[in-house]
Amino acid sequence: xxxxxxxxxxxxxxxxxxxxxxxxxxxxxxxxxxxxxxxxxxxxxxxxxxxxxxxxxxxxxxxxxxxxxxxxxxxxxxxxxxxxxxxxxxxxxxxxxxxxxxxxxxxxxxxxxxxxxxxxxxxxxxxxxxxxxxxxxxxxxxxxxxxxxxxxxxxxxxxxxxxxxxxxxxxxxxxxxxxxxxxxxxxxxxxxxxxxxxxxxxxxxxxxxxxxxxxxxxxxxxxxxxxxxxxxxxxxxxxxxxxxxxxxxxxxxxxxxxxxxxxxxxxxxxxxxxxxxxxxxxxxxxxxxxxxxxxxxxxxxxxxxxxxxxx
Amino acid sequence: xxxxxxxxxxxxxxxxxxxxxxxxxxxxxxxxxxxxxxxxxxxxxxxxxxxxxxxxxxxxxxxxxxxxxxxxxxxxxxxxxxxxxxxxxxxxxxxxxxxxxxxxxxxxxxxxxxxxxxxxxxxxxxxxxxxxxxxxxxxxxxxxxxxxxxxxxxxxxxxxxxxxxxxxxxxxxxxxxxxxxxxxxxxxxxxxxxxxxxxxxxxxxxxxxxxxxxxxxxxxxxxxxxxxxxxxxxxxxxxxxxxxxxxxxxxxxxxxxxxxxxxxxxxxxxxxxxxxxxxxxxxxxxxxxxxxxxxxxxxxxxxxxxxxxxxxxxxxxxxxxxxxxxxxxxxxxxxxxxxxxxxxxxxxxxxxxxxxxxxxxxxxxxxxxxxxxxxxx
Numbered sequence: 001x002x003x004x005x006x007x008x009x010x011x012x013x014x015x016x017x018x019x020x021x022x023x024x025x026x027x028x029x030x031x032x033x034x035x036x037x038x039x040x041x042x043x044x045x046x047x048x049x050x051x052x053x054x055x056x057x058x059x060x061x062x063x064x065x066x067x068x069x070x071x072x073x074x075x076x077x078x079x080x081x082x083x084x085x086x087x088x089x090x091x092x093x094x095x096x097x098x099x100x101x102x103x104x105x106x107x108x109x110x111x112x113x114x115x116x117x118x119x120x121x122x123x124x125x126x127x128x129x130x131x132x133x134x135x136x137x138x139x140x141x142x143x144x145x146x147x148x149x150x151x152x153x154x155x156x157x158x159x160x161x162x163x164x165x166x167x168x169x170x171x172x173x174x175x176x177x178x179x180x181x182x183x184x185x186x187x188x189x190x191x192x193x194x195x196x197x198x199x200x201x202x203x204x205x206x207x208x209x210x211x212x213x214x215x216x217x218x219x220x221x222x223x224x225x226x227x228x229x230x231x232x233x234x235x236x237x238x239x240x241x242x243x244x245x246x247x248x249x250x251x252x253x254x255x256x257x258x259x260x261x262x263x264x265x266x267x268x269x270x271x272x273x274x275x276x277x278x279x280x281x282x283x284x285x286x287x288x289x290x291x292x293x294x295x296x297x298x299x300x301x302x303x304x305x306x307x308x309x310x311x
Numbered sequence: 312x313x314x315x316x317x318x319x320x321x322x323x324x325x326x327x328x329x330x331x332x333x334x335x336x337x338x339x340x341x342x343x344x345x346x347x348x349x350x351x352x353x354x355x356x357x358x359x360x361x362x363x364x365x366x367x368x369x370x371x372x373x374x375x376x377x378x379x380x381x382x383x384x385x386x387x388x389x390x391x392x393x394x395x396x397x398x399x400x401x402x403x404x405x406x407x408x409x410x411x412x413x414x415x416x417x418x419x420x421x422x423x424x425x426x427x428x429x430x431x432x433x434x435x436x437x438x439x440x441x442x443x444x445x446x447x448x449x450x451x452x453x454x455x456x457x458x459x460x461x462x463x464x465x466x467x468x469x470x471x472x473x474x475x476x477x478x479x480x481x482x483x484x485x486x487x488x489x490x491x492x493x494x495x496x497x498x499x500x501x502x503x504x505x506x507x508x509x510x511x512x513x514x515x516x517x518x519x520x521x522x523x524x525x526x527x528x529x530x531x532x533x534x535x536x537x538x539x540x541x542x543x544x545x546x547x548x549x550x551x552x553x554x555x556x557x558x559x560x561x562x563x564x565x566x567x568x569x570x571x572x573x574x575x576x577x578x579x580x581x582x583x584x585x586x587x588x589x590x591x592x593x594x595x596x597x598x599x600x601x602x603x604x605x606x607x608x609x610x611x612x613x614x615x616x617x618x619x620x621x622x623x624x625x626x627x628x629x630x631x632x633x634x635x636x637x638x639x640x641x642x643x644x645x646x647x648x649x650x651x652x653x654x655x656x657x658x659x660x661x662x663x664x665x666x667x668x669x670x671x672x673x674x675x676x677x678x679x680x681x682x683x684x685x686x687x688x
Contacts, residue, residue, distance in 0.1 A: 047525075047687075050525070050528075050529040051528065051529060052525055052528050052529060052686070052687050053686050053687070054686055071531075072531045075529060075530060075531035076531045078529065080525065080526060080529045082522060082525045082526065084522035084525075085521075085522050086521070086522040086523045086525055086526040087521075087522075087523070088320075088324070088521060088523065089521070090323070090324060090327045090328065091320075091323060091324075095323075099316065099320055100526060100530065102313075102316050103313055103316065103527070103530035103531070103532050104530060104531060105531070147526065148526075
């Protein structure tokens with residue numbers, strides 16, 4: 001069964017088309033990765049699914065019911081973990097979870113039990129009476145998740161749930177996502193961290209300019225570019241103008257320059273590494289590290305969008 | 312149920328916010344004490360007029376006037392006016408200039424001439440008022456006596472002139488005068504009620520700022536529940552704050568609130584409803600920072616022209632500022648409360664209550680319409 005069906009979804013803000021006739025399906029039990037650089041349209045799509053925005057046209061179905069006609073049903077079966085923390089700093093952890101879970105119709109003892117269970121799930125059972133303003137970034141993120149799961153939704157949307165936290169908290173959250181999935185939740189997961197998506201997602205869609213430009217398992221996506229290779233070069237100081245010059249070298253499909261790191265997606269059959277190095281040395285760039293890899297998800301993204309995920 | 316859940320959450324936010332409590336409770340109560348005690352000497356002062364001394368020179372060439380004046384003098388002597396007859400060699404005007412007399416009166420065939428000193432304008436004004444009344448009555452008698460049915464007309468006048476009502480005092484609750492603390496207790500309570508606009512302006516903006524707007528909108532509740540729950544919570548919070556200010560001023564500071572507390576609270580609560588509606592509407596019309604500035608200007612102007620800082624009497628003649636002060640909701644409420652507390656005029660509350668609630672309904676409807684059209688909160 002499809003937990004989420006999107007058909008011909010379009011969202012315009014004035015003349016700007018944020019989501020452009022998008023269609024996709026998320027099946028029950030999937031951890032669905034939603035990849036796209038800033039402004040690609042993934043947050044708008046998520047906001048449309050969560051009924052935070054009204055679509056210009058198209059249809060969204062959750063558990064096979066149109067959300068425009070069955071809004072309450074759709075919302076009851078949906079849990080949302082927004083990218084921004086969505087918790088009250090002046091209410092205790094337990095009060096936060098109880099308040100939000102209460103909005104989904106839970107009452108009395110059941111409400112308290114579910115709230116405590118959610119706090120336990122994210123490892124905050126000993127912090128139920130503490131205020132989030134005294135929490136670390138990772139603990140706040142975990143509470144953000146607890147507020148979204150206490151009502152046991154069928155579909156959970158997690159928008160960048162690991163932004164700005166320590167590795168330990170990140171591992172805890174990724175473990176929580178897997179456990180939620182094992183408990184029967186379908187999850188839509190967006191992240192800027194490619195390795196997270198590769199690690200936990202069972203299926204991935206790449207969004208660019210409001211459209212799904214690729215959709216499949218990690219292996220399926222990589223298989224589509226087996227004739228490509230990925231070259232990563234770290235410079236002491238990278239000039240963004242280098243991308244323009246390098247793009248003219250034969251075989252290069254896409255280049256991204258960010259944080260002194262040049263990522264190149266190139267045809268596997270073309271031996272152009274020597275030319276690339278010569279151009280960099282002639283331009284006065286100081287090379288700190290160089291790596292040539294078989295295609296990965298990063299290569300897929302760069303090849304398809306011409307941009308790095310963090311751009 | 313969700314509506315109440317949201318209202319209770321608002322109460323928790325407001326009463327856990329120490330700065331909000333400082334602003335809504337500690338600040339007005341402190342200001343009330345400071346202004347009440349520092350300006351205490353300027354309120355409720357009774358001016359001691361003392362005896363009014365008048366020098367009278369009657370030339371005697373108008374017997375009718377002389378007789379009438381003698382009767383008048385006999386009457387007003389009881390009111391503290393001392394008449395002395397002019398003595399040969401005395402210069403009346405000089406006597407007044409030297410402050411030996413408050414007024415000098417000349418009676419002659421050409422009429423009555425009064426000379427008064429500006430050194431003691433209060434005494435002079437009182438005496439001139441009496442003389443004006445006397446002059447009117449004398450002229451009336453002279454005119455009527457020349458008519459056909461003079462006998463009947465004079466009888467009517469005789470019935471009236473029997474009394475010496477040249478000065479009539481009408482006092483409302485004569486034994487109770489509002490002191491500075493009493494005045495500022497009323498004014499500050501009205502001001503606190505209007506400050507409800509501040510917290511109301513944060514009702515929706517706060518959710519956006521905390522990031523919780525998305526979670527609320529994604530929950531299976533209607534915008535109506537969110538809107539109504541928030542308004543309800545804000546109303547209860549602000550009504551509690553106003554009640555605390557009223558009861559602390561009454562029972563701790565000893566301010567006078569009269570005998571009609573339900574009517575007093577009805578006026579103040581209607582002011583809270585107006586304030587919350589104003590805050591919500593402004594928050595939809597402007598962004599967060601601008602709405603704060605707009606409300607700051609509105610509330611401070613309303614407080615100033617409403618007499619919250621500088622005392623303005625209920626019936627004070629304010630000239631061209633009269634219409635400006637009448638635009639202040641604090642002024643409406645303050646005037647109504649003064650009449651309820653000091654004159655027992657409970658009916659004074661109705662125009663203010665209807666005006667406040669009427670404006671509130673219009674603004675709430677506008678805010679609800681803007682919320683409905685907006686995506687998200």
